[in-house]
Amino acid sequence: MMAMKRGFKMILGSQSMARKRILAEMGYEFTVVTADIDEKAIRRDNPEDLVVAIAQAKADEIISKLGGLTQFGQDPQPTLLITADTVVVYKGVIREKPTTKDEARLFIKGYSGSHGGVVGSVLVRNLKTGVQRIGWDKAEVYFHEIPEKVIDDLIDDAVTFKVAGGLMLEHPLIAPFIDTVVGGVDTVMGLPKDLTEKFITDVLELNPLPLEDSSCRKA
Secondary structure, three states, X not given: OOOEEOOEEEEEOOXXXXXXXXXXXXXXXXXXXXXXXXXXXXXXXXXXXXHHHHHHHHHHHHHHHOOOOHHHHOOOOOEEEEEEEEEEEEOOEEEOOOOOHHHHHHHHHHHOOOEEEEEEEEEEEEOOOOOEEEEEEEEEEEEOOOOHHHHHXXXXXXXXXXXXXXXXOOOOOOHHHEEEEEOOHHHHHOOOHHHHHXXXXXXXXXXXXOOOOEEEEOO
């Protein structure tokens, strides 16, 4: 059974612990259904287009996995599907999850005494009505110098390879070396709260606009 909250059901299309925690902090109950897609096969020239395209691909695959939209249209209560994607941008280059220790070291050493941008998307789709909203938000993270020993320890931690750019703000090893976050910490962690809440409200409106996948940045 899908979790219920405020008269609707919610599915989170992510296994990310940070996204689960953020959505729970927002007061929602949900179940998790993940997408089996090859994110590396989806390429775009700029980070905003990339994270939007991947969030859309995740949603499409999950809907297919669940058997399509027909069953949800007959349900008296709406089901909302939420997907998201995040990348780090360092000196204009998109960084996704590191795949090797050498790549992880290169990523983390680059942040030391410097900064990196984070672009995160969120998609919310009402599976009963078909109404969807999708958009993105940005944040910038500034770092103090990160000691080599800390970098070594981060590379030895498997979680480093599960997050975009090898960057996990809440990691106890990296947290002491964060100087400033410009923008939402929740965006850096993988789910921009304000944008998510806005899109949830939008797709639940009694008289929604005809379905047009709207891509917009948080105001």
